[in-house]
Amino acid sequence: MSAAAQNQGAAAQTQPRVAVLGAGSMGTTFAMVLADAGCDVTLWGRDAAVLDAVDRTHRNEKYLPGIQLPAMRGTTDAAVALKGASIVVVSVPSQVSRATLESMKDLVEPDAVVVSLMKGVELGTDKRMSQVMAEVLELPDERVAVVSGPNLAPEIAARQPTATVVASRSEATAQLVAAACSTGYFRPYTNTDVVGVELCGAVKNIIALAAGMAQGRGFGWNTLATVITRGLVEITRLGLAVGAEPTTFAGLAGMGDLMATCASPLSRNHRLGKHLGEGLTLTEAIEATGGTAEGVKSSQSVLELARTHGVEMPITAGVVAVLDGSLPVEELAATLLKRPQKSEAAG
Numbered sequence: 001m002s003a004a005a006q007n008q009g010a011a012a013q014t015q016p017r018v019a020v021l022g023a024g025s026m027g028t029t030f031a032m033v034l035a036d037a038g039c040d041v042t043l044w045g046r047d048a049a050v051l052d053a054v055d056r057t058h059r060n061e062k063y064l065p066g067i068q069l070p071a072m073r074g075t076t077d078a079a080v081a082l083k084g085a086s087i088v089v090v091s092v093p094s095q096v097s098r099a100t101l102e103s104m105k106d107l108v109e110p111d112a113v114v115v116s117l118m119k120g121v122e123l124g125t126d127k128r129m130s131q132v133m134a135e136v137l138e139l140p141d142e143r144v145a146v147v148s149g150p151n152l153a154p155e156i157a158a159r160q161p162t163a164t165v166v167a168s169r170s171e172a173t174a175q176l177v178a179a180a181c182s183t184g185y186f187r188p189y190t191n192t193d194v195v196g197v198e199l200c201g202a203v204k205n206i207i208a209l210a211a212g213m214a215q216g217r218g219f220g221w222n223t224l225a226t227v228i229t230r231g232l233v234e235i236t237r238l239g240l241a242v243g244a245e246p247t248t249f250a251g252l253a254g255m256g257d258l259m260a261t262c263a264s265p266l267s268r269n270h271r272l273g274k275h276l277g278e279g280l281t282l283t284e285a286i287e288a289t290g291g292t293a294e295g296v297k298s299s300q301s302v303l304e305l306a307r308t309h310g311v312e313m314p315i316t317a318g319v320v321a322v323l324d325g326s327l328p329v330e331e332l333a334a335t336l337l338k339r340p341q342k343s344e345a346a347g
């Protein structure tokens with residue numbers, strides 16, 4: 001089926017101009033979704049060879065090998081990408097989002113809606129990505145949105161069906177972004193719970209590291225199901241403490257993304273955890289995994305955030321301890337299982 005035939009988005013009628021910042025696997029994939037949905041897309045990144053190929057041949061062999069992209073522009077010039085863009089999508093690694101946005105803040109159109117695809121929490125400030133974007137670009141709530149869900153980039157790039165959540169405090173903004181990225185294979189649902197949707201996306205990466213570690217140790221489905229289920233309890237506990245809506249956790253951004261990321265070897269966080277479980281050092285595991293595994297750094301900021309709010313997150317604390325070398329990975333399961341007995345109803 002052609003991209004045009006797949007397009008079911010209202011965006012096709014309006015052709016919003018969209019800048020996507022970050023030409024890695026997710027930035028390029030979401031640029032593809034937007035273009036398939038009828039948007040006029042410019043992808044920005046730092047690597048001239050990558051962006052030149054995107055511009056001329058509509059391919060990004062470095063991050064999406066074998067995928068033919070729809071027509072879009074590629075550039076390393078942020079001014080070119082941002083000029084006239086009514087929607088700006090940010091998809092760089094979370095820990096460089098502030099510096100990236102600082103360098104472009106004067107180029108963003110004054111009424112543009114800014115959308116985060118990033119699933120991390122900033123080290124040092126413990127801020128979610130929408131908070132970083134709003135702070136740097138001085139955005140009101142109605143110009144901020146986040147997209148999060150079970151969205152492994154290689155599967156979306158193959159145009160396999162999935163759904164996602166577009167969250168904004170403004171329902172109108174969520175609807176605008178959802179219309180811009182709605183295709184025959186990508187179905188966005190709207191939500192106004194930005195805090196919950198964003199935290200689910202960041203914390204599931206840490207739980208996926210733990211799931212990968214379990215797999216690397218040779219444990220099977222019972223262990224995986226336990227990590228996923230108790231991981232969701234941790235996500236819910238932190239989310240509720242910082243003001244998220246209870247219904248978000250069972251949704252696509254919560255349970256949906258947790259399942260995809262914990263179960264799939266396509267997840268970098270899962271793979272990195274597995275390498276650690278198999279006995280690689282952190283440096284070796286990062287090297288062997290490739291790409292951005294947000295949970296490595298965000299585990300520290302999420303644990304900080306949890307401590308600030310008096311929330312217990314034992315899996316996250318265990319992952320942090322394995323990553324900083326204070327807990328051997330072989331001892332993670334025993335450390336978690338020997339904690340004092342408690343009622344499941346206590347959450």
Ligand SMILES: NC(=O)C1=CN([C@@H]2O[C@H](COP(=O)(O)OP(=O)(O)OC[C@H]3O[C@@H](n4cnc5c(N)ncnc54)[C@H](O)[C@@H]3O)[C@@H](O)[C@H]2O)C=CC1
Nearest residue numbers: 023024025026027091092096117118119151152153291292
């Ligand atoms: N890959 C996936 O399946 C999904 C990723 N995400 C999120 O998307 C965000 C981006 O991840 P990916 O695209 O997957 O990562 P990636 O590792 O594929 O690409 C990262 C991109 O950021 C660029 N970059 C690195 N440092 C930079 C800097 N200082 N300034 C500007 N650009 C810089 C790299 O050159 C590369 O183009 C992450 O927060 C991730 O959690 C969300 C959903 C799915």
Ligand SMILES: O=C(CO)COP(=O)(O)O
Nearest residue numbers: 149150151152267268269
């Ligand atoms: O967020 C993702 C899927 O929804 C991608 O997970 P990884 O960042 O672990 O690859």
